[in-house]
Amino acid sequence: MSKLPARLQPLWPLAKRVHRALSLVLGVLGRRLAPLLGERGLPRSGSTTSAATAAAEPDAVTLHGPAPSPPVERAVPPGMPPRHWAFTTTTRPDVPPVQTLDVRDGTVVGDFAAVITPGRVLDFETSDYWGIAGWQEHPLFLRPRLPAVEHVSGTVAVLATRGGNASYYHYLLDVLPRLEVLRRTVPDVAVDHYYLERSTRYHREILALAGLDGLPRLDVGRERAVRADRLLVPSIPNVGEHTPPWIVDHVRSLLPPADTADKPTRLYVTRGDRRHTRRMESEAELWPLLEARGFARVDPGSMSVRDQVDTFAAAEVVVGVHGAALTNLLFCRPGVRVLHLMAPTYVKHCFYAILDAIPDARYRYVLGEGRTPPPGTELTGVQDDIDLAPEKVLAELDVLLEQ
Template identity: 30%
Template sequence: MRPTPISPPDDSVILSLTSPGFDAAYPRVVNKELIPELVLQSMEWAWNTRRFPERPVRVLRLTDVWVAKEGLVFDREGNLYRETITQHSAGEIDQAHAAVLDAIGRGGPEAEPEAGVPVLLCKKRGIGNYGHWMMEMLPKAQLVHRHLPELAVRFLVAHAPGHLNDSMAQSLSMLGIDLARTIVADDTPRRFADLLLVDGLTEHGGYMSPLVFDGVEALVASVPAAGAERLFVTRRATGFRRVVGEDDLIAHAQARGYALVDPGALPLPQQVSLFKGATRIVGVMGAAMTNIAFAPPGAQVVTLTPAGMPDTFFWFIAMLRGLDYTEVRCPQSGPIRGNMPWDTDLVLSPEDRDRIFAE
């Protein structure tokens, strides 16, 4: 049975901030005609929004709740807090609900609430994606760490694979958060006596608060800028969503003064340092390009984007950071190598390549 969505009571709000309104501009899109109509429609409602009004960002405090899967929160009866549904599929919600009801039914020691200080939820859908962590989960930790230090909270984060786990730990440390105060959890339901939720900072694909960049600024301030002004961001390590003939493209970029960078192979402070000093950044749209958030206002950014990829995430980052942003939509080629239909190879025309790297 599908869980009943509920909202927290009004008295659960322990902090309310006003996220400033901001103006928006339609992005510069090259080869827009290649975008399938349905994909274009899914983005244009945001792209055509000229003004995002101010809105509240709230910190909510809940008692005796269960957390399951990628940050879904249920009350003691198994009702689901709708504020924690973040791109979860119906199937994922049903699986989490069934697991929580089973845990409630078993009772016993494993169902006892975790006692002690409040725990802040820093998990949401997309736990394996660097961009989701940096722009949607980490900002919650920074906000509570900054505005509610007296609570001395602990931070509930997801277990992430390999290098992402290192980046998560490094980012928390760079914000001054003691890693001993983190709780690392998998999908298994866990019960908490005192849980904090941050609501209103982001809606993936639809909204990003300027308050997110308080954490970005803190990370940028913690390291010096590196010397490279031009960066070409490669996806060699991922094995998908790569440009056909990338070796030639890299040689072309390097001949024009671009440094080759694979962010996934670098510790986070070095990534921040590199992008902090960059004034021109070119790369295929993907998690590594989240680092444009660290670039200085006015930096020129070009994302090479699969024609069929529906995405406004990087546009929001560029807009709020004050970057000169261009998407070059590229024909897709070959089989799907990742999880999504746009995880194919990309074809960049010689004409587009020359325009991108022209002085």
């Protein structure tokens, strides 16, 4: 996920490398100065796992659970080119255990919800961030000190996490499932406040539809730090975007369709026509051909969450450009068929992982033209547009429908 403006998206790989290097360098300085800044000082160290965090501070930190998650094994999906390494390397993903970190006098910081113990340790497992090699590169260390720390009495549960403030995908698949992790691991706990993002229309609509809009909430902000008497931090169950099947089942149960009557059964999910936004470059030529085959063009970002759920629940066939709008595949009926369009510089398994949990769903991917990174390299074309000939899309669609 990139926060750069569209015109600057080609600079993202360089910006990410600079971001990581600055975090490393500034973090060394910040940790040395931390003792001089009191409670606003940065964490003095970090731990890779929550188990290590709890073991290091047994008087202040407890780990509830952990309950091992059932293993996940997936076949390599069909697509062109076949057996792309982004799929062959994710057939047996590591699935994190379901557990909750319980921290006395714990602190949560920012919209990425970094978790700090009273011993000034950053728990990296619950403070996960994209594309970094370890806790030393966490963006928390880009700042010279913490925001002013606000003390909140009672028990605070952290549901916010990286990406949840700005991504429909991460809100549905990272934020919401943390509440279920909390319920499974600390079932009888009384929570006074939830550290939970609710700033956008879709945040509020999702919570209302799921019956969660009445949760007592603390606002999330980039410049906010909250220290609680007791901080409960559920594990992030969708690390690596591998989406264990229980998450799909859980979100589907929270957001069932209401009215699928008169909804189209064939969808083309557009990304619009702005450059460097993963747009389909040939959409002007492709769309009339799809329309002739009975497709309706939809832009889920312009729809209410209720309408998105119902529209995708009615779909029998979906052709979609890679993007957060395809998160709505969560709500598709059993047997749905999906053609996933991607650039070769940004091939992602996340939507296949969702469909793998829906009975009898059929998935196929097709990649555009252009530079093909070698196996195992970082795929950094986050917002690269997709160069695909319309006839190739139609040919792959025919193959999908014949599966």
